[in-house]
Amino acid sequence: MLTVDWTIQSILEKYLDEALIETQAKNRVAGIIMDVTNGEILADSTKPDFDLNSPFELDPASLALFDSFTGTDEERAAYKTNLIYSLWKNKSLTEIYEPGSTFKIITASICVEEQLVSDTDTFYCPGYIKIPGFGQPIRCARTTGHGTINFEQALQQSCNPAFVMLSQRIGNDLFYKYYKAFGYTERTGIDLPGEAINYFFNLNTFNSVDLAVASFGQNFKVTPISHLSAISTVANGGYKVTPHVLKATLDKNGNILKSYDVDKTRQVISESTANRICSILEQGVIDGGSKNAAVVGYKIAAKTGTSVKTELKNKGKTEYTSSCVAFAPADDPKIAIIIMIDEPIGAYYGGVIAAPVVSKVLSEVLPYLGIEPKYTDSELSLIANPIDDYRGRNVNDASDELKTKKLNCKIIGDGDTVKEQIPAHGTSLMQNGIVVLYTGDAVPESTVKVPNIIGMTAANANKAIINAGLNINLVDSTMDMVDGAIAIKQSIPEKELVAPGTVISVEFRHYNGIE
Numbered sequence: 001m002l003t004v005d006w007t008i009q010s011i012l013e014k015y016l017d018e019a020l021i022e023t024q025a026k027n028r029v030a031g032i033i034m035d036v037t038n039g040e041i042l043a044d045s046t047k048p049d050f051d052l053n054s055p056f057e058l059d060p061a062s063l064a065l066f067d068s069f070t071g072t073d074e075e076r077a078a079y080k081t082n083l084i085y086s087l088w089k090n091k092s093l094t095e096i097y098e099p100g101s102t103f104k105i106i107t108a109s110i111c112v113e114e115q116l117v118s119d120t121d122t123f124y125c126p127g128y129i130k131i132p133g134f135g136q137p138i139r140c141a142r143t144t145g146h147g148t149i150n151f152e153q154a155l156q157q158s159c160n161p162a163f164v165m166l167s168q169r170i171g172n173d174l175f176y177k178y179y180k181a182f183g184y185t186e187r188t189g190i191d192l193p194g195e196a197i198n199y200f201f202n203l204n205t206f207n208s209v210d211l212a213v214a215s216f217g218q219n220f221k222v223t224p225i226s227h228l229s230a231i232s233t234v235a236n237g238g239y240k241v242t243p244h245v246l247k248a249t250l251d252k253n254g255n256i257l258k259s260y261d262v263d264k265t266r267q268v269i270s271e272s273t274a275n276r277i278c279s280i281l282e283q284g285v286i287d288g289g290s291k292n293a294a295v296v297g298y299k300i301a302a303k304t305g306t307s308v309k310t311e312l313k314n315k316g317k318t319e320y321t322s323s324c325v326a327f328a329p330a331d332d333p334k335i336a337i338i339i340m341i342d343e344p345i346g347a348y349y350g351g352v353i354a355a356p357v358v359s360k361v362l363s364e365v366l367p368y369l370g371i372e373p374k375y376t377d378s379e380l381s382l383i384a385n386p387i388d389d390y391r392g393r394n395v396n397d398a399s400d401e402l403k404t405k406k407l408n409c410k411i412i413g414d415g416d417t418v419k420e421q422i423p424a425h426g427t428s429l430m431q432n433g434i435v436v437l438y439t440g441d442a443v444p445e446s447t448v449k450v451p452n453i454i455g456m457t458a459a460n461a462n463k464a465i466i467n468a469g470l471n472i473n474l475v476d477s478t479m480d481m482v483d484g485a486i487a488i489k490q491s492i493p494e495k496e497l498v499a500p501g502t503v504i505s506v507e508f509r510h511y512n513g514i515e
Contacts, residue, residue, distance in 0.1 A: 001248040001256075003040035008033055011364045012043040019341060019357045020047045023322075027342035030091040030224060031357070033365065036232040036327060036336045038262040039241035041190070046091040050084075058083055094194045096221035097340065100305030100350065101141075101158045101515060102231070102325045103217030105277060107166060108155050109234055110178045113273045116169040117151045124148050129161035134209045138164060141306070141349075141515040152280045156288030158304070158515045160216050167215035172206055175214065181268045182230040183240055184222055190243045198222040219310050228325065228338040234277050235301070235327035235336050238269040282330035291510040292355035293326050294481050295363045296383060297373025301333070302326035302358060304351035306515055309343075319343045324354035328362055329371060337361060351514035363476045382478035387435060389425030390418045395439050406431040410469075410500065413442030420444060422501035423471060429503070430479070433471045436501035444499040452494035458482040458508055469500045475507040482508040 012031050020029050033043040048059040058066060062083045069079050089095065111117040127145035128137035140146065140160040146153070154162035167175065179185065179200065187195045199221040201210045213219045225243055233240050241262060248259040281301035284290045293302035302324060309319045322344055327336040339354045339361075347353050367373070375383065387407070390398040395411055395418050402409045407429060413419070420438040423429065438444060451468050453461035458479060465472040474482060475489075491505035492498060 001246075001250055003035075003042060003245050003247045004044070005042045007368055008365050009043040009045065011368075012361055013045045013047070015357050015360045016045055016047040016339075018360075019339070019353070023341050023344035023346070023353050025341050025344050026319075028086075028091055029339070029341045031337065031339045031361070032092050032224060032228050033335055033337045033361070034228055034232055034243055036235040036241070036333050038260075039229070039232070039243045040247065041243055041245045042335065044090065044092050044245075046089070048087065050087040055088070056084060059087065062087060090192065090194065091224070091340070091342075093188075093190060093192060093223050093225045094196050096196050096199055096223050097321045097323075097342070098219065098221055098307035098310065099217040099227050100307030100321065100323060101160075101216050102227070102303045102305035102323055102338075102350075104155055104158065104163055104215070105231060105234055105281070105303050105325070106178070106182055107163055107170070107175075107215045108151075108280070109269050109273055109277050110170055110175065111151070111166050112276055113178075113269045114170070114174065117166065119150070122148050122150055123154055123159065123162035123165055125159050125161040127161075129164050129212075131164070131209050131212050133207070134212075138212060142513070152283070153288075155277075155280050155303075156284035156290075157513065158216075158289045163215040164212040167211045168208070170211075170215075172208075172211050175211055176200075176203065176206070178268070182233060184226055184230065188223075188226050188229050188243050190225055191246050195225070196223050198226055217305060218307060224338050224340055228336055231325045231327065231338070232336045233268050234274050235333035236264075236274070237271040238267050238274045239264040240266040240268055278327075278330050278333065285330075289351050289513055289515050290324070290326075290355055291481075291485075292351055292514065293324060293358045293362075294477070295328070295359055295366065296379060296476060296478055296481065297375050298328055298362065298366055298371070299330035299374075300326055300328045300359075300362065301330035302355065304349070304355050304515060306348060306350045320348040322348050322350040322352075322354045324350050324358045326358045326362065328366060334369065334371065335365065349515050352509065352511060355514075356509060359476060378480055379478055382430065382480060384428035384430045384433075384473060386426050386428050387423065390421050390435075390437060391425075393418050395437055398437055402435055408432060408434040410434055410436045411439060412436060412500075413439035415440030415442075422499050423503050427503060428473065429471055430474070432466070434466075434469065434501050436499070446497040446499050448498055448500050448502070450490075450492050450494055450496045450498055450502075450504060453487050453490055453504075453506060454494075456487050458485055458487070461487045461506055461508075465504055465506075470498070471501060471503040473503050473505040475505055477508060482510075484512060485510045
């Protein structure tokens with residue numbers, strides 16, 4: 001019996017496929033979802049992957065690479081074999097990468113656990129920091145600097161100079177002690193073949209510059225599974241659990257012969273430390289650099305990361321690994337997730353391209369697991385609610401009822417009975433949305449031209465759609481969540497003619513202050 005849940009696996013694969021298309025990642029995308037309480041792997045996927053029924057066939061993207069490859073027959077055969085082998089690899093445990101700013105969760109945990117930082121401490125970020133013995137300044141993602149910030153803001157806004165200063169308080173020996181305690185110096189022990197070993201600095205030459213960049217996850221490499229395992233330690237109150245896919249061994253009649261026992265005797269950090277880090281990360285989703293990981297009705301703790309591939313940078317090339325780790329619900333974590341996008345084309349910040357994948361996955365997985373949403377008063381006033389079926393009802397009664405639900409009503413026709421309505425019953429509308437009721441001989445006609453709202457703020461997009469006599473649906477968001485965000489997708493293309501009251505679904509994304 002396996003721990004993998006078919007539904008959760010399907011959800012993860014769906015959105016990884018979508019991310020692969022959107023980002024055109026040259027070195028694949030991967031994701032894992034894990035139960036933080038016991039280490040059960042609920043889903044694990046890498047895209048593109050291969051067809052189990054035809055393992056020696058290339059996927060379309062790999063086939064295009066092979067077709068464009070020039071060389072001798074022998075070279076082409078070797079290249080095809082490498083492409084096939086790469087598809088067979090489970091990226092989550094057979095490959096290592098630089099975790100980038102998602103590792104700041106670990107650095108921050110060390111500081112809190114060892115009482116190296118206080119609520120009153122502040123850090124000044126001019127956009128860079130200089131380290132003695134290193135010729136170049138270490139730069140922050142926000143090149144203009146964060147100015148003066150406190151510890152919580154340093155983590156939420158992902159300030160590199162602040163974390164370099166924190167690493168100087170930690171010191172090399174203590175940093176490595178916790179790096180080891182969180183499990184990075186050994187394989188996780190997951191019951192799957194091919195797990196790679198992580199790579200760290202040579203301890204004989206591990207210096208202040210190495211420590212500085214290590215504090216924000218650069219110049220060392222870990223597997224995604226080992227990193228998620230460490231993050232889960234923070235999520236579950238400080239205990240290391242072993243990730244695994246085998247839940248139990250059954251006999252031919254389905255009786256359990258042996259079940260997996262969870263070992264939670266190894267505590268890395270205190271529960272109070274874990275709770276504080278969770279709280280800081282949760283606030284970072286609300287107003288920090290992880291806004292795109294937010295899910296309506298749920299408290300999410302998340303951290304994004306964008307790491308430069310050091311070995312390629314040393315060769316004069318620039319490629320990035322974009323990622324996001326999260327766990328939820330933030331106040332009582334049940335699951336953790338990691339999304340990694342390797343060598344994206346175009347936008348590359350983890351907060352821009354990986355965090356939205358986390359949001360989409362969790363928006364479906366959390367309800368599926370029976371974790372009920374808990375809406376704030378603000379969210380309750382802003383979330384969309386399904387409308388009733390008004391067909392066959394008196395038009396005046398229907399109009400009055402819509403007004404009580406804070407929805408606008410437009411009546412077309414001169415009859416007394418509603419014959420048709422747009423949107424259809426069951427469609428969710430936000431307050432101040434419009435329902436068009438057709439009476440008499442009137443029928444819906446496509447007379448409204450859809451406006452182009454790509455690139456608009458949420459307020460402007462909402463105004464443009466409402467002014468056109470249409471309805472807006474915010475994809476997995478409320479108006480307060482997308483304040484300051486930009487529209488990136490609309491469900492119906494501009495200039496297409498639709499009936500009044502038609503719903504246009506719009507996806508927004510935050511860019512300002514996102515790393």
